[in-house]
Amino acid sequence: MALIVQKYGGTSVGSPDRIKNVAKRVARFKGEGHQLVVVVSAMSGETNRLIALAKEVQASPDPRELDVIVSTGEQVTIGLLAMALKELGIEAKSYTGGQVKILTDSAFTKARIQHIDDEAMRADLAAGKVVIVAGFQGVDAQGNITTLGRGGSDTTGVALAAALKADECQIYTDVDGVYTTDPRVVPEARRLKSITFEEMLEMASLGSKVLQIRSVEFAGKYKVKLRVLSSFAEGGEGTLITFEEDEDMEKATISGIAFNRDEARINVVGVPDKPGIAYQILGPVADANVDVDMIIQNVGLEGTTDFSFTVHRNDYQKALGILEGVQSHIGARSVSGDDKICKVSVVGVGMRSHVGVASTMFRTLAEEGINIQMISTSEIKISVVIDEKYLELAVRVLHKAFGLDSES
Numbered sequence: 001m002a003l004i005v006q007k008y009g010g011t012s013v014g015s016p017d018r019i020k021n022v023a024k025r026v027a028r029f030k031g032e033g034h035q036l037v038v039v040v041s042a043m044s045g046e047t048n049r050l051i052a053l054a055k056e057v058q059a060s061p062d063p064r065e066l067d068v069i070v071s072t073g074e075q076v077t078i079g080l081l082a083m084a085l086k087e088l089g090i091e092a093k094s095y096t097g098g099q100v101k102i103l104t105d106s107a108f109t110k111a112r113i114q115h116i117d118d119e120a121m122r123a124d125l126a127a128g129k130v131v132i133v134a135g136f137q138g139v140d141a142q143g144n145i146t147t148l149g150r151g152g153s154d155t156t157g158v159a160l161a162a163a164l165k166a167d168e169c170q171i172y173t174d175v176d177g178v179y180t181t182d183p184r185v186v187p188e189a190r191r192l193k194s195i196t197f198e199e200m201l202e203m204a205s206l207g208s209k210v211l212q213i214r215s216v217e218f219a220g221k222y223k224v225k226l227r228v229l230s231s232f233a234e235g236g237e238g239t240l241i242t243f244e245e246d247e248d249m250e251k252a253t254i255s256g257i258a259f260n261r262d263e264a265r266i267n268v269v270g271v272p273d274k275p276g277i278a279y280q281i282l283g284p285v286a287d288a289n290v291d292v293d294m295i296i297q298n299v300g301l302e303g304t305t306d307f308s309f310t311v312h313r314n315d316y317q318k319a320l321g322i323l324e325g326v327q328s329h330i331g332a333r334s335v336s337g338d339d340k341i342c343k344v345s346v347v348g349v350g351m352r353s354h355v356g357v358a359s360t361m362f363r364t365l366a367e368e369g370i371n372i373q374m375i376s377t378s379e380i381k382i383s384v385v386i387d388e389k390y391l392e393l394a395v396r397v398l399h400k401a402f403g404l405d406s407e408s
Helices: 016-031 046-057 063-070 072-087 119-126 152-164 197-205 213-222 277-287 313-330 357-367 388-401
Strands: 003-008 035-040 092-095 102-104 113-116 130-134 137-139 145-147 168-173 194-196 226-230 239-242 256-272 292-299 304-312 334-347 374-378 381-387
Touching (some): 003 152, 016 035, 016 072, 035 072, 035 152, 046 063, 046 072, 063 072, 063 145, 072 092, 072 130, 092 119, 113 152, 119 130, 119 152, 130 152, 152 168, 194 197, 197 213, 197 239, 197 334, 256 388, 277 292, 277 313, 334 388, 357 388, 381 388
Parallel strands (some): 003 035, 003 168, 035 130, 092 130, 102 137, 168 226
Antiparallel strands (some): 102 113, 137 145, 226 239, 256 304, 256 334, 292 304, 374 381
16 A cells, blocks of 8 residues: 555646546556545636636736635635545545645745645545645745635645655656657657656756646655656556666767747847956846846957846846846947747757767757757756747757667
8 A cells, every 4th residue: 555646737637537546547547556645736727717717807916926826726616626536435625725735935936835734634534535726825924815826736735745754755747747849749659667866857958848847846855766757647657756766877878958938048149258247247137036047258359248147038138127227337349139049959868978978969950950959958958949930840850860769
């Protein structure tokens, strides 16, 4: 008998029939003798509907009140799933984040978990009940309802698994695991049987939407065993996210190709090449709460330097406006940008022990006439910025070049 935490996303509980199907799946695990804690999201589209309602009343909704509103979506789902299980003869009890007591800080709409009280859940599990918990939400020290940000139900599931020292945390979604790349771009993409936490963290941060990055960070910190599975397919092992590199890891140089369309580049040309200039450029951008990703600095002409960096496309105009505003102050010859770029990355722990990954990547892109604008590396990944129009071509040729369309 194992203690398992299962998390079901919005599409998995998107209708009463789907909730009934989830109940049947949970009942099967219960019938095998397992203890189960089930975390659910709001029904598909419900959170967006609630946010739209709030904006009809207040153009920029008050964060505290917005959390009160959007947290109701999960409250509906936990009650419906508890009812569905009772209809199958399974004892179940639902909890909101506040009832469990998932204690968070007071950063409304993007709170972080500080502590979880597991006493009530353990008592229910010992009594043979299935525990159902609302994802995405908690409560602060003053008793205010808080939410964890979009995708926060994954984080709730992992956090509960950590608090309960569960044997496994299963994330059920609309795909049957983690793939070598997006199958919609490369039909030959394969489901990975396993992937390391390091690789999954890189994939999530680089654009893979299978798991929310905070949940992967949480799982890695607390050594929670994760598995990604499909809620629409019976059976299947999904993808296991592991801490240890198994014996086959040495054979696989690259595990996957990640990409992100939501990139924009800003160029600051001809600034004085002196200590502190990077801070003078990026300081105002950081003060505006804009995240910077890749950064390149090149020596310019006559004691100057050129500075390029990428931001999320939604922040492009804001960041560009900020730097145009300080252009004369920092002594830049020009400020320009491009919001028609993308980032493509190769990821794999095998890069630590294999040479030639960069040369293979760059040669493959060159053979297709794809120009590389920026390069960034870590121990287990290489990322390049290219023109957006070449994204799908780049992903396809790199996937083939690294043999990811083959089982061997």
